[in-house]
Amino acid sequence: MMSRLPCRTLLGALSRWRLLAPGARGFAEVPTVQPEGQPAVQPRRPRRIGIGELNLPKANEKSKDALGTPDLEEDGTTGGPEIKISQITSEDVYSLWPPKEMVADPEVPKEVKRPHLWLQHDDQDYVGTEDVGRFVKLTRNDLLEQLPEGGCGELARDLTLIPNRVRDIGLMVRKLTIELIAQLSELQEFTDSFGRKCIRKNGFLIDGHKGTGKSQVLNLVTMWARKNGWLVVLEPNPGRYLREIADIKRSNNGIYLQSEFAQQFLEALSLANRQMLQEIPVDYQSYGSRGIDGEPKHATSRLYHSLIEKTVDTEAQDENLSAGEQLKRIAKYRRKVRIPTMVDVLRQPQNVWEIVEFGLDREEYAVQAVAEAFVQLQQQTTHPVLVVVDAWNECFPCSEYVSIRYDNTRFHGYIPGYHLSMPRALHRWDGHKFRRGLKICATSWQKFKRRAYRPELLGVKDHEIRTVRNFTQQEFANYVMYLRIMKVLHNFPADDLNYFYMLTQGNGFQARKMLST
Secondary structure, eight states, rough: OOEEEEEEEEHHHHHEEEOOSSSOOOOEOOOOOTTTSSSSOOOOOOOOOGGGGGGGOTSSOOOOOTOOOOOTTTTTTOSSSSOOOOGHHHHHHHHSOOOOOHHSSSOOOOOOOOTTTTTTTOOHHHHHHGGGTTTEEHHHHHHHOTTTTOSSSSHHHHHTTTTTSSSEEEEEOOOOHHHHHHHHHHTOOBBBBBBBBBBOOOOEEOSTTTSHHHHHHHHHHHHHHHOOOOOOESSOOOTTTSSOOOOEEETSSOOOHHHHHHHHHHEEEEEHHHHHHSSSSSTTTTTTOOTSOOOOOOHGGGGGHHHHHHHHHHHHHHEEEEEEHHHHHHHHHHOOOOOOOOOSHHHSBHHHHHHHHHHHHGGGGHHHHHHHHHHHHHHSSSSOEEESSSSSGGSEEEEEEGGGGTTTTTTTTEGGGGGBBHHHHSOOOOOOGOOOOOEEEEEOSSSSSSSSOOOGGGTGGGGEEEEEOOOOOOHHHHHHHHHHTTTTTTTTTGGGGHHHHHHHHHHHHHHHHHOOO
16 A cells, blocks of 8 residues: 655645745745755756867868758859850750650550459459459440440549540449449349349439549449440439520420430430340330320320310300219310320330430420330330439529529529429439339539438438448558559658548548649
């Protein structure tokens, strides 16, 4: 047990300092009283340093800087032999210019010997969790063939950072990519109890903060799906339908037709899926169920119900019709209502490609062709269908179009995005309507803030949401190594890897902005 010091010793130690006389500043030390029988302790004095220990320069010695380089003379030279400009000949210049490094053949880029950076081979049939953080090597032709609609997110900006325009690029395999590929592999050949091929899943909504890599997950999943026999409908940027200005026309339903954009969507759809569209027969029971504005025909015919009822009421007063006769006449007039549709021109198409081709040739029916194509893809079971929409949340804000119909409303004169025909065709969470297909959508917070983001109001369940996190330390290290291989980074200090990871917190957008500048 520790011995306790007497209070007298503690009080003596605390009373060594006392205040000075009134008017004086600071404290004065109280001289200590030594106990009897012990020698007095002399106070220590500071040691004096001699002039020789300061290592001052001597008068006859020329001073040098920290690197050992002698100082320049007054005329700017170091005291060496003088060379006049008149003594320099043209042969001397030609012997030094151009430098050998400039005229020498460029060195062939060497592959970095890091076995865990790239996948072992291109035709790898199975991708597991041990491949998370690695890069899939792709050629430029693969991007054009598998992503003819354009890459999702900022893939084009990533390509502009690479100095070599023909070199192969890489896409990182994330943990969510492995999960989605495993899910799609199980659903591709799934059958019900009657042996019919079907997919009983609504889809997935990929969420996460800005720069975490949501769009790159969609790019890699889209390329994998097309290489494995899926019919992929890809829309990389639906927000452009709200910001880019083109001719629009308002229908009776209040939908604004974007025929020019509809033709562009059909053209992009046909680039990678034409052969599969030709193999899908048309379901005539559902063909023609959409109007020229892409809305269901029964919704358009309801607009005439009030007009028909007023007409029958007027006739009933003039002709003294009974209640039963009025109902029969209302039903008769409703059957006579004709909604303009493409069925009047294209009566019996053989496959879905003929519908798409008809919309490409006739601009006035392009919006309906998009809607009819989606209806046919929902009813078919020939091919598994995957609808991929990036920046899905950009289908809902107000567009750049203005209309007097929206004055004095919460839209302040701007047309909301879901009242335009193209965003309206993509904004529904309707993956359950596909008999053999599903939807994968991703959010984007590059142009909008999250605020009160509530996907459950759109019908998205909690188990359908997947979140993409920032890079782990291993993924961040592989990303930095990938930038070094692509000559985006030069002489990156390996010791600063943890420092940059701390600055960026593993965020891909922040890492690219910081490392590429």
